[in-house]
Amino acid sequence: MDQFRSSPHAPAEGAGAGRRVYDLLRAQMADGTLPAGAKAPSTRALAADLGVSRTTVTAAYEQLAAEGFLVTAVGRAARVAGAPPAAPVSRATPRRRKQPAPALSDFGRRVAGIAMPALARAKPAAIDFAYGAVASRDFPSQIWRRAYQAELLRHQHSLYYAAPEGDASLRRSLQGYLRRARGLACDAEQILVVHGSQQGIDLCARLLLDPGDAFVFEDPGYLMARRSFEAAGGQLSAVPVDTQGLDTAGLPSGMPARLAYVTPSHQFPLGGVLPVGRRMALLQWAQRQRAWIVEDDYDGEFRYGQRPIDALQSMDGDGRVIYIGTFSKALSPQLRIGYLVLPAELVPVFRQAKRLVDRHAPLLEQRVLASLIDSGAYERHVRRVRRENERRRAALLGAVERHLPGDATVAGTAAGLHVVLWLPFLRARDETALVEAALGRGVGVYPVSPLFATAAHRARHKAAGLILGYASLTPEEIDRGMRALAAVIGSLAAKAR
CATH class of the missing domain: 3.90.1150.10 (Aspartate Aminotransferase, domain 1)
Structure with missing residues (x-):
């Protein structure tokens, strides 16, 4: 027992004493003080020697036995396992590998090489004109709390995973809301609930683009969307923007493109609203190209002086437009709930991909949103x-x-x-x-x-x-x-x- 008496790390009783006993024994095994096959000190003796309770030592022994470092049996002394124990986990900075790390995938290398904007400052400016930020005082805290509490107290038979496409109540509520607010007619089955518009964009990139495929993008445009398409291996075909949004005269005709990403209700960032003539030209181009159109309606609710313009998808008679909506601007970007309205043929594969990515969006928040939409509180x-x-x-x-x-x-x-x-x-x-x-x-x-x-x-x-x-x-x-x-x-x- 002398090695324990002389140890400078002998633990005193208190918070973390069990962990310190565990670390001490692991260190003794690693440096050979307790070699493979040696008897471990009795729990009673070690507790007395270290000045801790026997319960504390017993818990440390049980953890070591569960991890395979000690072999225990009823009525017999514990022994150090025959295989040499691994070195204790170090809290120091790990050494640089002698061998190179396993290679990243092509996707991983593309992601690693993408230049991304800096994240928001930990301490924002006193007066911050940040775009994408909304006022916390605008959040409907009282009605959200009441609806959330009601859903929280609603009895469920069990807690289990939900459908990847989203809760049926929210998809039905969105079906009605989109018809009223955005002039968009769809079936609830076409709606897929996602973690904000960014996940919707990422799913479009992964499922609709192969490496080397061209994608049409507004220039300037939403950088995070462009990076998502580039991470999937897409080749940028930048089309300029003017005061009316995407200049459809610049759409590529001599090269095939798999999709076009647009923000027609309020072009990001220059703010143009795509007129009906250009909308028709874009839809006709997509039909000729057999391309998809990703319509990001990121703040379509906010038009001043006139009612919001109907969504581009409301004009789509060929099933080419994927509509992306979000609650980030009307409620909060921290909510992380958005939705896609998909052409019918894309519904199965998008549901499958959503299931593989994260199972489903948070269920409780979905039901709260459905309640607010159904009651009229959301539109108010x-x-x-x-x-x-x-x-x-x-x-x-x-x-x-x-x-x-x-x-x-x-x-x-x-x-x-x-x-x-x-x-x-x-x-x-x-x-x-x-x-x-x-x-x-x-x-x-x-x-x-x-x-x-x-x-x-x-x-x-x-x-x-x-x-x-x-x-x-x-x-x-x-x-x-x-x-x-x-x-x-x-x-x-x-x-x-």
Whole structure:
């Protein structure tokens, strides 16, 4: 027992004492103090020697026996297992492998090589014009809590996995809601509930693209979608965007494309609304190409002054459009619930893929959403939040007019929860300095240049541009932020001159 008395790591009784006894015995086995086949100290003697309870030592022995390091039998002393025990787990930084790690798959190598935008700052700016953010005070906490509690208390025969396509109650509720709000007629069977629009995009990329297949993409466009298609091995065919959204005159005709990704209700990020003529041209192109169209309707509920424009899929008579919707902008991006409306022929394979990825989306939240839609509470909430965001949008436009130079212009104001601010007296190369200087004054703004896929399309817009989200701010914060941004812009413009 001397080796235990002299050990500097002998555990004192208290929290974690059992783990320390376990580690001590593992270390003695690893360094040969307790060689293979040797008798282990009795639990009573070791407990007395270490000053801990016998129960603590017994629990450590049982764990070692369960892991195969000790051999125990009723009425016989425990012995160290015959096979040499593995070295104890080290908490130090692991050594570099002598041999290279096993190779990644082609998909893994593509993912590893993709440049991604930085994640949100741990400490956001005091006034953050983050696009995609919504105000926490807009979340319908009271009605959500009541509906959640009701679902939580509802008796279930057992708790088990649910259908991968989503709960039937939510899919039926969405069927009615989409007809009322988006002019989209579908069967509930065509709806697949996913973890936010990003998972829907990823499923489209994996199931519809082979490596080397071309995909049409708006330029500029939603970077996370483009990266998903590239990770699947797709080859980018960038089509420029103007004030009306995707320029369908630029759709490729000499090369086959498997799909086109579009945001027709409010083009991301420039804000154009795709007119009916271009919608028809896009659908006709997809028919000729035998291509799919992925319609991302990420904030289609928010159109100001007029009712929201019907979804592109409502015009699709050939079954080419996959519609992606989400609750991220109307409720919260943290909810992570979205949905696809699929052409009938794609339903089985998308359900199977969803099942392989994560079984199904959270069931309780799905039923809460179904309850809110069926009661009318969700649509009342959307109307209320639309009014609030219209006030914020007006505050932003007013602040730009009051505080920024007269040649600053704002695009994409008809719909959505963000705008693009163009500053013709600064150049695209000034965006980084502008963002950093604004952050130094506690204002978060975001450059438009990283969302361009090609330098040629970025060169069409020579001015510096900022994406300004306003849905998480108050009108007062928007005004203060614009005043601070105006000071930064004035300083940079003076240097440019």
